[in-house]
Structures are given as structure tokens and as C-alpha cells.
Amino acid sequence: MNKLEAYPTLSRLYDLQLEVFPAHEDFLKRRFENSSDEHIGEVAQLAEIVERIAGYNLRVIAEDYAWLTDRMLEEEYHFRRTGKYRLSTFEEAERTVYADPVFMQKYMNGVLLSHLWWGNHSRVIVYFRRQFLPLIREGGSHLEVGPGHGLLLYLAAQSQAGSVTGWDVSETSLKNTRNALQAMGVEKPIALEAHNIVNAPSQKFDSLTFSEVLEHLEEPLEALKILRSLLNEGGKIFVHAPVNSPAPDHIYLFEDPEAIIDMVEQAGFKIEKTECFPGMDAPIDRARKLKLTISTIVVGTAI
């Protein structure tokens, strides 16, 4: 594709994706034809990181992305027909997704590539780097709860934060994060620890990332209140969660961005900034009217 020619890695990933998933050509063409040169440059930087994480498994990851889009379409049919997510309890998600290592690996692989191919996902990463990281305290302590693919933790480790920590309930997920960070070549030591925030150690941090976790929880407000207790007063939080976003393990439905923003405020944060990135880079009015996915970002200060 012409617009990608200046970026060999992104161009290579694009061609590989279409080789294993030719039916995605229209989607990917539109995704980049409608993107600015600046955004494509940002995605090209992400592509360098994604390629390092993927290592020799790039083809498998591209196949897993194609598999993921099929799973997403199944969930989309259910959501459009019923107005609800298919699952509503953590136990169901644990049984059908988290406890199935093969499913989980494919799912995480597919999500990794979605950060290149889905405009809303790449824009969240760019926003985090440009808008949130400059707000965190020089030499301060930074925590990410649920670091998953490790992209945001990696970027935090490149920032002015003094120490960087990742917590996850799942050892398997932590192992995945550890491997990704190793592949990305992080120099700053990052502590990766298995903790459930419900029984979290009594530590305090200066900043915190909570990205794509709220929608996996039965009681997201309670989780946000716990996160508030983990931050020093004045500490900054970056919350990212999607609206109307059916997926195999999403259980809590936010119907509009305000539902997320209000919840963060209710948990004891002053709202500093919010941003909405609709799926398919749709205009926000259209996304609201048709109840499309909207990746919603809330940056708050602990008060």
C-alpha cells in the first residue's frame, strides 16, 4: 500500500496480514487511507515494537488476529440482537476464556495486532505516551494493574518514572508480559508481581495505569476505589475502557463514555482530561447514535 511504503516494518506486517487474511483487505485499506500521515508514522513506531514482541511468531500472530475477528463478530451478533454482552460474571469468563490456555494465547496474540489495525486501539497508546506520561511525577513510582501485552508498561518504563511495577492476578498473563518486555528490550528494572487488588499489599504509588480491565469486572466501581487507595494524594490515574464493545470475556457493559467518566469520579478522582476514540475512527456523533465501540480514556487525580 502506497501510504505505508516509507515504513518497511509496518508495510511488511500489512502484507503478511493480508496474505493470511485476504478478506481483510478492504478494512485495512480504509483504515490507513483515512488516517493522517502523522498517525501512520505513530502506528509505524508501534509496528516496530509489535514485531519485536512477536519475534519468530509473526505469521501465527497474524493468523490469530484473523481468528480474533471471527470471535468478535460472533459477539457482535449477540450484542446487536440482545443489547447485552454474552457473559455477565467473572466465573463464566474464567471458565470459558481465562482457563483455556490455547484460547487465551490466540486471544492475546490477536489483541496485540489490533493495536496496529484498529484505529481506536493505536490512538489510545499514542494518547498514553503523549498526554499521560508527561503528567507523571519525575522519579515517582508507577503501577500498572493488568499490564497484558506490556505495551503501556514498556512506555512507562521509558518515561521519567523512577520505578515501574506491574500487577496481575494471573501468573500466565504475567509470564506473557515478562516475555514481551524482554523482547522489547527494557533497561529499567520492572517488578512484575502476582496480586489481586482486592488483597493488594499496602503500597502507595504516584501514578497508575488501568487499561482495558474495567469491562472484565463484575464490580468496576469497587476496583476503582481500591486503586484510589493505592495512590498517594495528587497521584495520577489513566483509565481506559471501551463502551459498547462485545468481546469473548467482556462482562460489564458501559453504554456511553459518561458511564466510565462518572465512575472514575465517584471512586475519588478529580477528572483532568477525557478522550473518546470510536472504533473504525467513526465520527463521535455517529458512534453514539449507532452505539458503536468507543475507546474511552479518563485521566484523573487522586483527591
Place this chain on the structure above:
Amino acid sequence: MTNEAIYAEIEPVFRELFDDYEGPVNAELTGNDVDQWDSLGHVQLVVSIEQIFGVRFDPQEVTDLPNLGALVDLIAAKKSG
């Protein structure tokens, strides 16, 4: 139910979902003609059609249809079946 009657019911839904498209809504239309008619838009179109006509599609049968005419033919077949 005639195909003409089906198009008459579909057109307002089609135009609401894909509001950048201003051309005719006819049998020859494909995803190449309508930028917003992507895979997720297709799910919304299919589910809207299910609700309007009281039919149900297996997602497999409405994936990879060559054009809108094929979808209308499917609706007609379900309504007469």
C-alpha cells in the same frame, strides 16, 4: 413479499447505518461502493433486517454475499419459506 417491497423496507435502515452513502440502494450494491459497510456495519444491517422482517440468519449464510441483491433474495426466501 416482493423484492421491491423488501427494498422499500431496507432503504431507510441502510441510509441510517451508512449515512455517507448517497447513491441508489439497489441489488448491485457491494461493500466496495459503501465505505461504512464494513464487517461490523454488516452485522448491524443484518440484525436490523432480522428485526424488521421477523427472520433469523445464521451468520455463515450472510457472510461473503456478493451484493445487496443476494441479501434481499435471502430475505425473500425466508419470508416465503
